[in-house]
Amino acid sequence: MSIEVGLKSMNDAMPSRADVRNRLLNKLSASDFALLAPHLEMVSLKERQVVEVPNKPITHVYFVETGVVSVVAVNVEDHRIEVGVIGKEGMSGVPLIFGDDRAQHSAYMQIGGNGRRMTAAAFLEAMKQSVTLRALMMKSAQAFMIQTAHTALANGRAKLEERLARWLLMAHDRLDSDAVPLTHEFLAVMLGVRRAGVTVALHSFERRGLIATRRGQLTLINRAGIEQVAGSFYGIPETELKRLMAEFI
Amino acid sequence: MSIEVGLKSMNDAMPSRADVRNRLLNKLSASDFALLAPHLEMVSLKERQVVEVPNKPITHVYFVETGVVSVVAVNVEDHRIEVGVIGKEGMSGVPLIFGDDRAQHSAYMQIGGNGRRMTAAAFLEAMKQSVTLRALMMKSAQAFMIQTAHTALANGRAKLEERLARWLLMAHDRLDSDAVPLTHEFLAVMLGVRRAGVTVALHSFERRGLIATRRGQLTLINRAGIEQVAGSFYGIPETELKRLMAEFI
DNA sequence: CAAAGCCCGTACGTTTCCGTACGGAAATAA
DNA sequence: TTATTTCCGTACGGAAACGTACGGGCTTTG
Numbered sequence: 001m002s003i004e005v006g007l008k009s010m011n012d013a014m015p016s017r018a019d020v021r022n023r024l025l026n027k028l029s030a031s032d033f034a035l036l037a038p039h040l041e042m043v044s045l046k047e048r049q050v051v052e053v054p055n056k057p058i059t060h061v062y063f064v065e066t067g068v069v070s071v072v073a074v075n076v077e078d079h080r081i082e083v084g085v086i087g088k089e090g091m092s093g094v095p096l097i098f099g100d101d102r103a104q105h106s107a108y109m110q111i112g113g114n115g116r117r118m119t120a121a122a123f124l125e126a127m128k129q130s131v132t133l134r135a136l137m138m139k140s141a142q143a144f145m146i147q148t149a150h151t152a153l154a155n156g157r158a159k160l161e162e163r164l165a166r167w168l169l170m171a172h173d174r175l176d177s178d179a180v181p182l183t184h185e186f187l188a189v190m191l192g193v194r195r196a197g198v199t200v201a202l203h204s205f206e207r208r209g210l211i212a213t214r215r216g217q218l219t220l221i222n223r224a225g226i227e228q229v230a231g232s233f234y235g236i237p238e239t240e241l242k243r244l245m246a247e248f249i
Numbered sequence: 250m251s252i253e254v255g256l257k258s259m260n261d262a263m264p265s266r267a268d269v270r271n272r273l274l275n276k277l278s279a280s281d282f283a284l285l286a287p288h289l290e291m292v293s294l295k296e297r298q299v300v301e302v303p304n305k306p307i308t309h310v311y312f313v314e315t316g317v318v319s320v321v322a323v324n325v326e327d328h329r330i331e332v333g334v335i336g337k338e339g340m341s342g343v344p345l346i347f348g349d350d351r352a353q354h355s356a357y358m359q360i361g362g363n364g365r366r367m368t369a370a371a372f373l374e375a376m377k378q379s380v381t382l383r384a385l386m387m388k389s390a391q392a393f394m395i396q397t398a399h400t401a402l403a404n405g406r407a408k409l410e411e412r413l414a415r416w417l418l419m420a421h422d423r424l425d426s427d428a429v430p431l432t433h434e435f436l437a438v439m440l441g442v443r444r445a446g447v448t449v450a451l452h453s454f455e456r457r458g459l460i461a462t463r464r465g466q467l468t469l470i471n472r473a474g475i476e477q478v479a480g481s482f483y484g485i486p487e488t489e490l491k492r493l494m495a496e497f498i
Numbered sequence: 499c500a501a502a503g504c505c506c507g508t509a510c511g512t513t514t515c516c517g518t519a520c521g522g523a524a525a526t527a528a
Numbered sequence: 529t530t531a532t533t534t535c536c537g538t539a540c541g542g543a544a545a546c547g548t549a550c551g552g553g554c555t556t557t558g
Contacts, residue, residue, distance in 0.1 A: 073402045077481040081405040083398040098391040099384055104489060105398065135348055142347040145394050148401060149332040149354065153322045156330040156404035156441040160545070183505065192405040194546060199506060215505060215554060232326040240353060409515070432535065443516060448536060464524055464535060 014038055015116065022063040022116060023089045024140055027248040032126075032133045039122035047112035047181075051092050052103035060117040061093035067113020068174050070190060072106045081155065082190040084147045085110070085167075087174025089241060090140055096120055097127070097134075097141045110190070111171065111181060139244040147237040154233045155192070161201050163191050165230035168211070168220060173238065178220040205229070263287055264365065271312040271365060272338045273389055276497040281375075281382045288371035296361035296430075300341050301352035309366045310342035316362020317423050319439060321355045330404065331439040333396045334359070334416075336423025338490060339389055345369055346376070346383075346390045359439070360420065360430060388493040396486040403482045404441070410450050412440050414479035417460070417469060422487065427469040454478070 014037050020026060025033065025040075045051075045067050052058055054074055062069070069086040083105060086092055092107055101120065127134055154163050167190065171180050184202065188195040202218060205211045210225045211218050220226060227234060263286050269275060274282065274289075294300075294316050301307055303323055311318070318335040332354060335341055341356055350369065376383055403412050416439065420429050433451065437444040451467060454460045459474045460467050469475060476483060 073398045075399070075402060075481040075485055079402060079406045079481065081402045083401045095391060098387040100388070100391060100493065104395050104485075138347040139349070142344060142349055145397065146353050148394065148397050149322045150324070152332045152397060152401035152404050153324060153328060153330045153441075155401050157328045185505075192402075194548095195506085196508080196548090197545065199508085203507085213506095232324040232328065236324055236353075244349065408513095434535075443518095444536085445518090445538080446515065448538085452537085462536095 015040055015042070020063075020116070021065040021088060022091070023245075024091055024136065025063055025116070027136060027245060029132055032130050032136075035126045035130055035133065036118065036123075039118040039126070040116040041118065042114065043117050044114045045109045045112055047109050049109045049112070050107070051109065052105065052107035054103055054106050056103060057101050058093045058096055058103050058120050060119055061091050061096060061123045062115050062117045063091045064088055064113065064115040064174075066176060067109055067115070068111040068171055069107055070110035072108075072190070073104070074106055079192075080106070080189070081192040083151055084144055085170055085174065086144070089174065090144060091137075093120065093123070094141050094144055096123060097137045110186065111175065136248055139248075143237065143241040143244050146240045150233070150237050158233045160191070160193055160197055161204065162230055162233050163193075164198065164201050165205075165226045166234045167191060168218075168226055169223070169230055169234050172220050172223065178223075179217055180220070181217045183216050264289055264291070269312075269365070270314040270337060271340070272494075273340055273385065274312055274365070276385060276494060278381055281379050281385075284375045284379055284382065285367065285372075288367040288375070289365040290367065291363065292366050293363045294358045294361055296358050298358045298361070299356070300358065301354065301356035303352055303355050305352060306350050307342050307345055307352050307369050309368055310340050310345060310372045311364050311366045312340045313337055313362065313364040313423075315425060316358055316364070317360040317420055318356055319359035321357075321439070322353070323355055328441075329355070329438070330441040332400055333393055334419055334423065335393070338423065339393060340386075342369065342372070343390050343393055345372060346386045359435065360424065385497055388497075392486065392490040392493050395489045399482070399486050407482045409440070409442055409446055410453065411479055411482050412442075413447065413450050414454075414475045415483045416440060417467075417475055418472070418479055418483050421469055421472065428466055429469070430466045432465050 017030070017033055025036070028036065045062070045064070051062055051069055064087050066088065069092055070082050071084040071086065072080050073083045074080045095103060127137065154166055158166070164187065167187065168180065172178065184198040185195045188198045191198070202211065202213055205226070206213055208225065210222045210229070211220055266282055274285070277285065294311070294313070300311055300318055313336050315337065318341055319331050320333045320335065321329050322332045323329045344350070344352060376386065403415055407415070413436065416436065417429065421427065433447040434444050437447045440447070451460065451462055454475070455462055457474065459471045459478070460469055
């Protein structure tokens, strides 16, 4: 009991700037950071943990530090596809930045990890108080928007292998290791293709020495080779993110 | 000559609120409208007229009144696909709303018409001065973002006929007539499919009595039938737009 | 340690759409 | 009017991915 209290107080302690691994939080000015810090709560983010539910109010914004969030658009007939991923470079809760309180899409941890979160109310209050905070958040939202546009492009024009390679690269950018702990089934759901199709494509990658696979996990071996497979379907959102964030520190 | 001067001065006259047909401008408060009005210039928007060039600064924002803008994502290898359309419900120049001065995507008039425009500088200056203007613009940007997400969904999961039906409905929403003046070639480019594929699909629509076609033009006859073809791939961005705009007037 | 569940490998027939191409009809330019 | 260009109709073989399904190996649970 006393141990648990100890851990809890450690987690809940107001983070100092040096503690924080989320790239967005890293880019905040000292005063903007001070605005958010008191409300930030360290959280562990288990795989499949739901972060946003379509058409429901957003309760918290999550600043991911490790792991990956999938943002998945869903329609009435339950067709679904991933429209973007969020990792340590960003945050969930984009609609709040636009002044909307509701989530349009489903969002959940695709790869588990941890991060910081704060309530939507606290986030909005901080946004109200700082122009520079708003400026950063809007750039972050724009970066996400560019990612979604290029997902639309890849979905419409790229082949399964190209899309899969693109996804692996985007995940790899957001992870600290070369291992991607995911089943073929979940990759298939995100890309909106058959599970069997993913299996075959991953085999092809493996035969070419690009990845290694085992049950529930794959490991990138030759990133440059995977980039070659993805071709120009990968890269633009990534360079645009850099550009948009360049003005902040 | 004197006639031309006469026309020009008519066009350049500061518009009154009642003149304006663009739905976004319609939703402005009197004071916000007064902020923009002096800078608005009436323009004719010819088909194929370029509105934004990827990676170039945005020179003007366009408030469309008739016609349709296509926003097309392009990558290095020249793969391209439409990621959204803009009509009288919106405006071009979304990145400006986020504080970015550059266009990511190509944007051009897919269907000619007319509208009002103002320089990016004037728009930014007005945005700086009014919270309520910013609020409206951000909601408009969000609506566009939702449209892009559902384009990604349709591109990944829908069949050609479903996507084509969706596109026709989105165009129809933005036009004042049932006629869509477009060649199969351009529909194909927007959807990222073969021209021949569009031709065959349109024939199927025609045989079912959903549309009538002639060279360079098609006419919607049975909108409900087309909605049935599009299924749930059409509709969500449209209801979300209504919701987001509901708070303004 | 056995049972159950999950995950992966593989297969087969089928659908969808592609690449390409050719000719004719309609519109536009000369 | 004639020539030229644009646009549409149609065709064919082939690639990509689908739906479905079955069995076997790995992991977790009881």
